[in-house]
Amino acid sequence: MGKLRALWMRLRSMFGGKPAEAEISRELETHLEIHVEDNLRAGMTPEEARRQALIRLGGMEQTQQKWRERRTLPWLETLGRDMSFALRQLRKSPGYTITAVLTLALGVGANSAVFTVINDAMLRSLPVQRPDQLVTIGYRSPDVSRFLAVQFWPVMKVLQQRLRGVSGLAGWSGSMVTVPDEQDTLRSVGADLVTGNALSMLGVRPVLGRLLTTSDDVPGGPTGGWPVVLDYGFWLSNFHGDPAVVGRHMHISGQLAVVVGVLPPDFHGLYVGETQKMYLPLHFLSALAASSQQDPFLHPENLAVLAVARLDPGITLSALNAGLAAMSPSLRSLEPQRVQHEPEFRTAHLAAESARRGFSEIAEDYARPLLLIQSIALAVLLLCCVNLAGLQMARVQARRQEFAVRSALGAGRGRILRQCLVESLLLALLGAICAAGLAWASVRAISGFFTPAGSAAPIQLQPDATVLLITGVFALLTALLFGMAPAWLAGKVSPAAVLKNRGTNGRHHQLRQRIFVPAQFAIALALVFSSGLFMHTLVRLRNNIEGFNPNHVMEVCAQFQALKKSPDEIMQLFHSMTDALRSSPGVQAASFTWVTPLTGFAPRLEASSFAHAQQVHSITWNDVGDGYFATLRTRILAGRDFTRADHDRSTCILNQAAAGLLFSGAQSLGNSIKAQMPQQDSGIGAFTTVCRIVGVVENARYSSLRDPAPPTVYFPASASTVGRGSYNNNLVFFIRSQNARDAISAYRAALARFAPNTGYMTFLPLTEQVDQSIGSERLIARLSGLFAAVALLLSGIGLFGVLAMRVQQRQTEIGVRLAVGASRARILVLILRDAISMLAVGTLGGVVLIAITSTFVRRFLYDTSPVQIGIVLSTLLILTAVALLAAMLPARRAAAMDPMQALRSE
């Protein structure tokens, strides 16, 4: 207790010092006077009395000093002095300060940004209670590497009763619903449809109202309307954060609903990066169904949900898995018939996996590219550290005199060390602040690359306090790394030698020349070369758009499943809309399709020609409207496009690959094929058809730009396409127009005329969808290019610094050379030779680096062997150019030296 009080008193005493000084002097004077009196009484002479008193006291100045040290916190005072000194020094050399801070900001900022993305997308736990207890119960099969996070409703019901070891088993499904926005226009938004216990088992606390309960999840909904819980962001945007929102009614897809609660701002559902706007009871699926046929609760074998539960305390995941595997055989019969024959499910058994981090598409698809980017960012950070160490060393050299004087005046080595360290830390602090700002801004930019193709909603990654924490840690480590060594060297300076101007700095300087600068160039070389390869890959992929022209095409998804119309009526609607679009001003062509290119969705069926009926091939297929190929500018090689007359699957069009596959070179036009589609889970009904080929079109890239166009058969879109009415059967309009605005207004007009009560999603230019499908390649190409540029800049600066110092040092030598008759050009060459030699060593190192990392890098390339002469040459060219540029100024200064000046400066 006393200690704390003492500390507080000492802290307080640091501010306001003069009266106390007077007190101690006074007190000590009095002490001496009294002592002298005693001594006089004892019989000493006045001088002797005074002398003895002083001796016994032990020295006025020492006592006062000890007292002063006790009064305040000396180390804190020293720190404060060091800091203000460091600040002054930094201000006096702005070039050094700005270079160091910027270097630090770049290196640390880049790493913080990338790591935040990784943390947010892949590592962070869900913001719920005890996320480590969450598991999802799905299927695992030895044939399929991926865990299938899906559960069938009949199985789920049994699990709810019989499964031990978990509690709160809940099911999650989702759908698009329509809600009116502020202007009463219907908008399609995403909603999660969940069992009654789903939100409460997660342990989230609503900020307003309550969560859903099991009594909400009943057929038809409770009286008073369907209870709905709102997402926080949705509450802010659609309801303006109205605190009285609980109890308000709203219409969701035409159904009466009542708001019962609002979720906290950090909860975004189970899917990382996607925010559903609202949460409704699972039975709402029945309300969304267009007919009783599609009602999943009347046909539970069609209902599949995401099953989430909480592990009981003491139960491990492996124990649960064992229990599930044991239960699996007896539950097989409950799985839907069609599923049991699917290749993925044939050998599958029930299994559980941790759901701690939620479900993230980013984690699955982008894990490797993100790690690549992180490695590059770390390489850049290393470069920054090397640069900073070099800068610091040069600075220490420049301040040799100062350190020598201070040392001679009595400063201990530790003192000088501490002062240097404080300066490094101050730089680190300034750099960290800039880095944090940079990281904050970059995280948003980076997350833009992760939008999955065909989705209009960008993945939201939130930069948060984690960014700052990570930045701080990085900055601290960097500061210690580059601050320690030079600081230690600074303390080693021998004052006498330096003051006599004979101190050698050759050793440190050679370190910079032999190792630092070449190392920087090595890293820069590797980065420039790799980014060249990545950019090359991107260009090749972009040019891979085979078989269609995405420019000037607008894509918009129709939401007609909410209209309770028969399939024929919906088909008629599509036709009317297409006609209206085609006659709108500015629209060159319009059509609609079921599968959009490059989203990765590629349904398959089994087809065979009658000539070779035993050879059954699995090919992809699509349902398209009339005029589809004209709209996308896919060339028709033979026959014709679909017309309105084609209204069912009795006619079809093959692409070139399919024609070749099924008819092996013979004429396909006019012949027929047999196509069989087995029942599948994703809402696609089974069919078997014999269709006559009326056209052959060129191959078009289908599910991705990397894979070659697969053999495909196209059917005319018909009532059976929209038959099941679920979201999966929505067709997408393609509108070709010179101007995007024309397409948008044409669609809006047509929609208002023919289907005024449907919501519409956002418009997506097809070029953007193409870009989204190569999101990771774009990310890698852009970021690696950026980092390569930074690396080049830093290497150039490093080279410049070293050469400038070198010229300074060799002043005498150059002066002598000039005086003896060397031409200026020779001096130039002399300096440039230094630069080239460092570059050469660096290039060697860079080649080694590339060789080491080539297997890793190769995985990200497309159709590119790593040895591309063009890229190799341009890399070397760029590096040489940068080196020469950096060397120019010092070289010219050397050549322009006045020999008399140079010799005199000795």
Add this chain to the structure above:
Amino acid sequence: MSDKTDVWQGTLALMVLKTLETMGPQHGYGIARRIEQTSGNAFLLNYGTLYPALLKLEQEGAITAEWGVSENNRKAKYYRLTRAGRKQVERATREWKQATAIVARFLEPTPEP
């Protein structure tokens, strides 16, 4: 090295407090003289070390100081015990006596069975 100084400072602090308890309010010189006498001139070679110790005790709240007038009409700074200081002395004395008792038992020759 620091252990020795800590112990030294602790002992000095205790002696100062004890002195003030016995003598009542006293100025720095008086405390120093008294400690010297009590310890038989074997302690406190350096009067100067007293003043930082006094400051420390003052900061910890065991003693307070105020300016007063000495015997010879000099202005001197007088220190006296606070209540907390008094308690500290009592506790320290008790602990010290216990410690010495235990050590004494160790050092006494134990009778052979």
